[in-house]
Amino acid sequence: MAVLKLAGATVNQTPLDWNGNFDRILKAISKAKSEEVEILCFPELAITGYGAEDLFLSYWFPQRALAQLGKLIPHCTEITVAIGLPVRIQEKVYNTVALIENAKLKGFVAKQFMAIDGVHYEFRWFTPWEANQVIDFEFEGEKIPFGDLTFHHKGIHYGFEICEDAWRGKIRPGYRLSDRKVDLIFNPSASHFAMKKTMERKELMEKSSDLFNCYYCYVNLLGNEAGKMIFDGEILLAKSGQLLARNQLLSFQDFQVFPFTLEDKKQEIAPIHPKEWEFVQASSLGLFDYLRKSKSKGFVLSLSGGADSSTIAVLVAEMVRRGIKELGLKVFVEKLGISFSPKTENPEKELVGALLTTAYQGTKNSSEDTYNSAKFLAESLGANFYSWTIDEEVESYTRKIETAIGRKLTWDQDDIALQNIQARSRSPIIWLLANLNHALLLSTSNRSEGDVGYATMDGDTSGSISPIAGVDKHFIRHWLLWAETNLDRPGLAAVNSLTPTAELRPLERTQTDEKDLMPYSVIVEIERLAIRDKRSPIDIFLLLKDELELEDAVLKEYIKKFFRLWSRNQWKRERFAPAFHLDEFNIDPKTWYRFPxxxxxxxxxxxQLDQI
Known part of the structure; x- marks a missing residue:
């Protein structure tokens, strides 16, 4: 077998950004040519972006994608390029990879299996292709092979499994490709990021290369493409069960070309980072892409001094730190589309101040500890920090209601209402600040709060984007301790010394989150079984009774509380701000878990719990 130089090309695309998407593809091809790459593989649906949603169902959108392919072909001289796009044939739309060899279109390979779990609804848009079927497809006056195809290049026989195709066990296309004696399988993918998912991919690629006795190359999309899903841009090469090459994930670049040779030797292998690092990398890239693609000028955050808002503040600062490190200050600022001229010797901290405005919105129930925590963190990061109280607004609202109903509101009788009006009163003024700054308002709810509705609608749920709604509070508390040291964020010291509390009741009532709910470590375990694994309450009790050091009666009450609050608060989850998908599952009813x-x-x- 000849030694060939191949490359995977990951691109950060945006639905309907036809010119931008095309330009990034051309730049990647040009880069590959300059490095004498012979075969270049782009990800699934690279021409349009994966997140085009119901645009795939239209007639004009796939036609426009084909027109883009036609424009691309003349740029592919002296190189073979594989690139993904949707193709409509009469009433059906297929998810395909077009293969261009030396400026000539050689064929379309169609995806055979659709992803239908979790965040994926591919059956809504695409029709699966039948194995071993090949038809002629008319393109620009020529009949082009379309379907289940393989190709040859300098004695190398190669084929494709498109994303989900590879995850279908004994019925996956790889077995048929192996029967055809392919030397190489490409897997162009649009696989959403989730913490620790890269380990699953690595294992699958290694097993596939061993099982099919071939080289196996995986290429994924990059960036926060359309708002919620983040793609990590992973590129892998494996052979004989061994990983030979891996790029660095979650780049701030518009594209990456990662070359390698078909040789049974290890080449460049970037390290796999622990979950805490992945959370930082994905969240900071997600925020960067959301900010620039929404054409906003910065972020505004209601900074309470507690765990959730402090996590988000650090993630914005990390976005700046990582963006400058990878792109350089000039390019980073240009990509954001803002004007910025540093005036100090610490442009990173100065830029955080230009992009992040925070406000501590206290009440008579707020403590000096949380105020100091918020102020210290904001100053340490370089963020703008304001402070005001909302007692006047709260008193105005409650006075009007008391006059209307003819009685005083009391904590004994009106606890939830008095808590909610405080959280809700913070929303209009922080939105006003966000509007004045032409900025995105960052919502601070986490996934555990979303589970049980421990969030005030139009209060702490208010926002343009909810960066941490996809992760649980137990992880956030752990991550903050890790981040203080590993990210060198000493401003988190005060945050990490506090017990999580909403501070909505009078201080003498000693309110804490876990006292209101249950231990966050317990919520995580119940949530994992109830939502991720879709277990019944009795199943959960039987599974956890020996795992958790809790009395049976206490565990039963926690399970009851979780399910009752979960059911009661679905309407809230339907209205949460858009959130990043960061973990193996989430509770977003639009992208992962639908519930009435x-x-x-x-x-x-x-x-039935009480009967066992």
Whole structure:
């Protein structure tokens, strides 16, 4: 077998950004040619972006994608390029990879299996192709092979599994490709980021290369393409069960070309980072892309001094730190589309101040500890920091209601309402600041709060984007301790010394989150089984009774509380701000877990708990 130089090309695309998407593809091809790459593989749906949603169902959108392919072909002289796009044939749309060899279109390979779990709804848009079927497709006056194809290049026989195709076990296309004696399988993918997912991919690529006795090359999309899903831009090469090459993930670049040779030797292998680092990298890239693609000028954050808002403040600062490190200050600022001229010797901290404005919105129930925590963190990061109280607004609202209903509101009788009006009163003024700054308002709810509705609608749920709604509070508390040292963020010291509390009741009532709910470590375990694994209340009790050091009666009450609050608060989850998908699962009803707004609330299932 000849030694060939190949490359994977990952691109940060945006639906409907036709010119930008095309330009990034051309630049990647030009880069590959300059490095004498012979075969260049782009990701799945690289021409349009994966997140085009119901645009795929239109007639004009796939036609425009084909027109873009036609424009691309003349630029592919002296190189073979594989690139993904949708193709409509009559009433059906197919997810395909077009293969261009020396400026000539050689064929379309169509995806055979659709991703339908979790965040994926591909059956809504695409029709799976039948194995071994090949038809003629008319393109620019020529009949082009379309379907289940393989190709040859200098004695190398190669084929494709497109993303989900590779995850279908014994029925995956790789077995048929192996029967055809291919030497190389490409897997162009649009695989969303999730913490620790890279280990699953690595294992699959290694097993595939061993199982099919061939080289196996994986190429993924890059960046926060359309708002919620982040693509990590991973490129892998494996052979004989061994990883030979891996790029660095979650780049701030518009594209990456990662070359390698078909030789049974290890080449460049970037390290796999622990979960805490992945969270930083994905969140900071997600925020960067969301900011620039929404054409906003910065972020505004209601900084309480607690865990959630402090996590988000650090993630914005990390976005600046990592963007400058990878792109350089000039390019980073240009990509954001803002004007910035540093005036100090610390442009990183100065730029954080230009992009992040925070405000501590206190009440008579707020403590000096949380104020000092917020102020210290903001100053350490370089963020703008304001402070005001909202007691006047709260008193105005409550006075009007008291006059209307003819009685005083009391904590004994009106606890939830008095808590909510404080959280909700913060929203209009922080939105005003965001509007004045032409900025995105950052919502501070986490996934654990979303589970049980421990969030005030139009209060702490207010925002343009909710960066941490995809991760649980137990992880956030752990991550903050890790970040203080590993990210060199001494401003987190005060945050990490505090017990999480909403500070919405009078201080003498000693409110804490876990006292209101249950230990966050317990919520995580119940959530994992109830939402990720879709287990019943009884199943969860039987599985956890020996794992957790809790009395049976206490565990049953926690399970009941979780399911009752979960059912009661679906309407809130339907209205949460867009959130990044960061973990193996999430609770977003639009992209992962659909649940009825109105239901019986597991009443009978929870009654059965008391019978065991």
């Amino acid at each position: 707004i109105l239901s019986g609330g597991f009443a009978e299932e929870l009654e």
